[in-house]
Amino acid sequence: MQNDIQEILISEEEIQQRVKELGAKLSDAYEGRNPLVICVLKGAFIFMADLVKVITVPVEMDFMAVSSYGATTKSSGVVKIIKDLDVPVDGRHVLIVEDIIDSGLTLSYLIELLRNRNAASISVVTLFDKPAGRTVSLEADYTGFVIPDEFIVGYGLDYAEKYRNLPYIGVLKPEIYSK
Numbered sequence: 001m002q003n004d005i006q007e008i009l010i011s012e013e014e015i016q017q018r019v020k021e022l023g024a025k026l027s028d029a030y031e032g033r034n035p036l037v038i039c040v041l042k043g044a045f046i047f048m049a050d051l052v053k054v055i056t057v058p059v060e061m062d063f064m065a066v067s068s069y070g071a072t073t074k075s076s077g078v079v080k081i082i083k084d085l086d087v088p089v090d091g092r093h094v095l096i097v098e099d100i101i102d103s104g105l106t107l108s109y110l111i112e113l114l115r116n117r118n119a120a121s122i123s124v125v126t127l128f129d130k131p132a133g134r135t136v137s138l139e140a141d142y143t144g145f146v147i148p149d150e151f152i153v154g155y156g157l158d159y160a161e162k163y164r165n166l167p168y169i170g171v172l173k174p175e176i177y178s179k
Ligand SMILES: O=P(O)(O)OC[C@H]1O[C@H](OP(=O)(O)OP(=O)(O)O)[C@H](O)[C@@H]1O
Pocket: 040, 041, 042, 043, 044, 066, 067, 068, 069, 070, 075, 098, 099, 100, 101, 102, 103, 104, 105, 106, 107, 158
């Protein structure tokens, strides 16, 4: 698996440091608000687990699985719900936890969905933001790292379901994509 990596873009230590900083900001922002923290599976599962451990105020959690990439590096443009939330969001302060915003399609779909379900407020924390990929204009409220126009893997992010378990963020060798 490590042999498929061309370059490490962000180290494990850098990620852990930034996650702590985001946790501190979110702990201030959500004091006394009992937010519903929503993990967007699968990509955000490692970020979610690390993030909630450094949030010091009470939160509730739920999980939603959506997919639009499949085994490619380009969004299919169709966001499919694989698993919906278990709890209602109406009247709740919702924090969406994403691993990456690329085209913005996944997030715009989710925000619209949660708005229609009458969430009291919707904010987004993303660990990675790739502004060069955007096809719809939107920004996260909290961002870990702005990344260049590369397809990244590791720390939950996959290419064709592989590499999610790398502890750092890397870029694959070009021959892996053309296999
Ligand atoms: O801004 P976008 O272009 O929509 O891309 C971002 C989304 O794409 C990835 O999910 P994917 O569809 O690959 O599902 P996965 O999380 O199960 O890997 C990623 O985890 C984000 O949720």
